Amino acid sequence: MQKIVTLDVRPLLAAGEEPILAIIKAADGLAEGQTLRLLAPFRPVPLFSVMQRRGYIHEETEQGDNIWQVDFIRAQAAYQLSPGSALEAVDWPDPTVFLDLTRPEPAEPAARILAAIRAAKPGHVIFALLPAEPAILLPELDARGHKWAGNYASDGTGYRLLVLRGDKP
Structure with missing residues (x-):
């Protein structure tokens, strides 16, 4: 199983399509412990609150050349400690x-x-x-x-x- 599932929405946006349905479908298809890595030509601020309401937190990185990488992970998985942790x-x-x-x-x-x-x-x-x-x-x-x-x-x-x-x- 891949730990990171990547969705590049730049081609969708370049074709004039709205990527939100593809993003939601990809997020809903994640298995336990997987991260959705989104590649976009801009920082997708409105998406952050949409995904937060769906139970995801995010980490964002500007890659340069108008590429933003945003990793979405289920909030409970982000804070799951290893067995034996204090x-x-x-x-x-x-x-x-x-x-x-x-x-x-x-x-x-x-x-x-x-x-x-x-x-x-x-x-x-x-x-x-x-x-x-x-x-x-x-x-x-x-x-x-x-x-x-x-x-x-x-x-x-x-x-x-x-x-x-x-x-x-």
């Missing part, structure tokens, strides 16, 4: 360390996250962006007394991990 993460302080580990060597993410935890003070939060869920690291964090919360980015580009440092490094 539900109280919404009340944690803002992260003090940000790690982009999307292109590391194989063992590097775990080592860098653990090093950041050792350097942080108890109660500090570390944010890491990873290429995938660090399945081996998560039980290690639990065993060391740290709390964590994580989920996949809505556009499928990576895994977001928050770690609340416990009393022991």
Whole structure:
């Protein structure tokens, strides 16, 4: 199953057609966990409220050359945490360390996250962006007394991990 379903409405608009029905049909056809990626020649502001009423949130990016990319994802899926995540993460302080580990060597993410935890003070939060869920690291964090919360980015580009440092490094 494709994680991202792309709909380019530029040809429809160039032909003088209204793309809203194609957009709604594409959104209604999404399977659980899929994102609708819309490509348009302008920022489709009126569509944002239409899709919000249908239960979607959006992320928008101007690509240049009159191309806007807008990703629509069901709101509940956007905030779904991985099993084992600390539900109280919404009340944690803002992260003090940000790690982009999307292109590391194989063992590097775990080592860098653990090093950041050792350097942080108890109660500090570390944010890491990873290429995938660090399945081996998560039980290690639990065993060391740290709390964590994580989920996949809505556009499928990576895994977001928050770690609340416990009393022991």
